[in-house]
Each structure stands twice: as structure tokens, then as C-alpha cells.
Amino acid sequence: MKKSVFFGALTAAALAAGVAGAATLDDVKSRGELICGVNTGLVGFAAPDANGNWSGFDVAVCQAVAAAVLGDPSKVKYVPTTGQTRFTALGSGEVDLLARNTTWTYSRDTDLKLQFTATNYYDGQGFMVRKDSGVTSAKELDGASICIQTGTTTELNLADYFKANNMSYQPITVDSNAEGEQQFLAGACDAYTTDASGLAATRAAFANPQDYVILPEIISKEPLAPAVRQGDDQWTDIVRWTIFGLIAAEEYGVTSANIDELAKGTENPEVNRMLGTEGDLGAMLGLDKQWLVRAIKANGNYGEIFAATIGEQTPIGLARGLNAQWTQGGLLYAPPFR
Known part of the structure; x- marks a missing residue:
């Protein structure tokens, strides 16, 4: 589950260098499908059911990105990866995004040429x-x-x-x-x-x-974060700000239940910018104004996803702890949408 540090570093780095600069957004759009590297099966985080349908905390990240980019959270191909194979799968271009309980470390960030987007689970x-x-x-x-x-x-x-x-x-x-x-x-x-x-x-x-x-x-300390390849800043920003959008949505009370109403306009300028009723933040990512609305609607905000997949009312039974909002004594904090 955790994370290969030095093994295969040179190979992964070389593979990453070979695909650096690739326009991942264009590839995903032309393919009509996001290819997401996930765990081979960890209940609550990423696991298929008897019919092969994947669900979990990490799966929700894949679905939010697919919704933002392709308009449909179901347009995801899940590629199971082990601790040994995940970095090669990402570096070679086999997957577009690695959303698989992977720790953000110095050597992975620098030597393996990975780009960690945003910590979405603080673990140990x-x-x-x-x-x-x-x-x-x-x-x-x-x-x-x-x-x-x-x-x-x-x-x-x-x-x-x-x-x-x-x-x-x-x-x-x-x-x-x-x-x-x-x-x-x-x-x-x-x-x-x-x-x-x-x-x-x-x-x-x-x-x-x-x-x-x-x-x-x-x-x-195990800060778990979805990762992409270095060299494609646009794709890094899309994944990073999709995660930040889910976190910010919880902070501002934007949920899967009220988002359609809030997307018509609110008294909060930050929420309006996020949901596309003021300005055009989506254009900065190469996306439309409704990208984050779709991402949030896929499975709800960060809190909704946490509660449904790994929270205290699930068999996993995890308390929010460090993964609570900064306003509630946790470490979750999204930079401003402006």
C-alpha cells in the first residue's frame, strides 16, 4: 500500500522524461476516457465489486477529474497497480493519473520525476x-x-x-x-x-x-496525494484544483444536494468564482465554466466523499482527525479561488 521509494527510480525517471511535456488533457479528451491507476483492491479506498464496478475514496478523485474534463464521472478506466508497478505505470504513460494511497516524499517528487498534486489524506x-x-x-x-x-x-x-x-x-x-x-x-x-x-x-x-x-x-508521516507526471503543468493544475475544489466546497457548504441551486449565484464571491457564475477560472485550465460544478456533483464535496467511503459510519470507521477542515482543527486547506 505504501510506496516504493528508490526501487526502479532510474527506470521511472527515464520513462517520465520520455513523456514529459505531453498534452495529457488532449489525450484524455481525444480518447474520451481517463485512465486512472488505483490500488489492486483496498476496501473503502479503491476496490471493485462483483460486477467490476470500482468505488472508494481514491476512486472518487478519478471520477471527479473525469467529470471536470469529460463531463461524465463514469468515463474512467481503472488500472490496478501494486507498490512495485505504480510509478512505472504513471511514468510510461500507461495511466494519466495515479490516485492510489501513495505518500508524497522527497525522492519521489525529485528523483522519480513525479508531480504530487495535493494531499487529500493525512496518514501515518x-x-x-x-x-x-x-x-x-x-x-x-x-x-x-x-x-x-x-x-x-x-x-x-x-x-x-x-x-x-x-x-x-x-x-x-x-x-x-x-x-x-x-x-x-x-x-x-x-x-x-x-x-x-x-x-x-x-x-x-x-x-x-x-x-x-x-x-x-x-x-x-504519510501525506497521501494523487500524482501525475512532471512536465505537463496544465494537467497538474487540473488535478490539483479539482481536489482543492472538493475541499473548498465542503468549507463553503457546497454539497451534491444544493449545488444546482448555488450554481445560479450566491452572496459569496468565492463560491461564485468556483461555480462559474463570476469570472472564468475554467478557461485558465483549458476547461469550461462548469468544470468544478460537475466535479462536485460526481460524488459530493470532500466531506461527503469521506463519510460515504471511509468515515465513521462505514465499516472502515475512520474519524476525520487531521483530515478535518482547517476551521475544525484539521489540516485540510484549499488556496483561494481567485
Whole structure:
């Protein structure tokens, strides 16, 4: 789930350089479809149902961008990617957008030539254990076997944490969250580590989720952000400001239920600019005035998406925490639309 840092860096960088400057917006429009790289299957974030229909928090980003650019949130092709394949898929042009719980890091931003658009989930790495193990703190995992996805920042964070606390562990490497889940449930490891949100999503899919505990320690900063290739500023701006638009819509009370009425004009100039009744911000992106109206209507504002996919009333059960609006003590903050 987390994120390859150095593995394949040169290859990904070379691939990115080969497609840098490509007019992604033109490609998407001519194709009539947005190709979005997502997780291979993480309930609440990105997972297909029995009929192959994708849904989740990350999927909503893909759909909002498709709605903004193509006028239809359903015009998306989902490409499942692993921690090992996601950056190559983006750098080679196989996908237009990577919306897959991926941490924004220095090396990915610079060495891999990725362009992170906007953090849409503030996360941190945690640990999950069986409740009957009696373990209540990560500090009690000295000597434990720990399932961990290979080629990810999770590996580096884990090594740092255990070294800093003078503890040892036995890594049990897996290639995907599905494999990690299987190994953990089979008892091949004492604990499973990845993003705390990923642990919550994984546990929710267990037959008996109450038998497993997510420990209180968060050992890293994991700002998760959709990414595009470097070299196409227009496409970067479209994805970035679509995400900011979803965040700002929640701040200003623009919802899927009232947006049609608000799009006729309001007393708030900022909302009017966002929804295209004042000025023409869409033209600056190569889009029409209603681009953000369509993006918000696709699945609602940020808060609506969060609540419907991973919020406290879902099986995932995540509280807003750091992902609350800045006005509510969180870190979500969209720059001004002007």
C-alpha cells in the first residue's frame, strides 16, 4: 500500500522524461476516457465489486477529474497497480493519473520525476495485531515477526522505528495487501504494518474484525496525494484544483444536494468564482465554466466523499482527525479561488 521509494527510480525517471511535456488533457479528451491507476483492491479506498464496478475514496478523485474534463464521472478506466508497478505505470504513460494511497516524499517528487498534486489524506504508519496476543503497544513488539509490503517506505519506517527503540524484528515480506492479509490471518506473522487507514480498511474486510487491534502508535508521516507526471503543468493544475475544489466546497457548504441551486449565484464571491457564475477560472485550465460544478456533483464535496467511503459510519470507521477542515482543527486547506 505504501510506496516504493528508490526501487526502479532510474527506470521511472527515464520513462517520465520520455513523456514529459505531453498534452495529457488532449489525450484524455481525444480518447474520451481517463485512465486512472488505483490500488489492486483496498476496501473503502479503491476496490471493485462483483460486477467490476470500482468505488472508494481514491476512486472518487478519478471520477471527479473525469467529470471536470469529460463531463461524465463514469468515463474512467481503472488500472490496478501494486507498490512495485505504480510509478512505472504513471511514468510510461500507461495511466494519466495515479490516485492510489501513495505518500508524497522527497525522492519521489525529485528523483522519480513525479508531480504530487495535493494531499487529500493525512496518514501515518501503524501496526495491527491479534487481540488475543495481549499486545497493547508497538513497544512490545521486540523480536516479533512483522508482515510488510516489499519495495515501500513502510520498510524504511519500520527499520528506523525499531532501530530507534533498540528492538529487533523478523520481516515477512509480501507483494500486496491481499497477500499481507492472507499471511497475517494465517499466523505467518505476529503483526501487520502499513498506513493506519490501510489497516482499518484491511481489518474491516476480515470475517471477525473485532478479533484484531490497531495499536495506538503512529510511527511516520504519510501525506497521501494523487500524482501525475512532471512536465505537463496544465494537467497538474487540473488535478490539483479539482481536489482543492472538493475541499473548498465542503468549507463553503457546497454539497451534491444544493449545488444546482448555488450554481445560479450566491452572496459569496468565492463560491461564485468556483461555480462559474463570476469570472472564468475554467478557461485558465483549458476547461469550461462548469468544470468544478460537475466535479462536485460526481460524488459530493470532500466531506461527503469521506463519510460515504471511509468515515465513521462505514465499516472502515475512520474519524476525520487531521483530515478535518482547517476551521475544525484539521489540516485540510484549499488556496483561494481567485
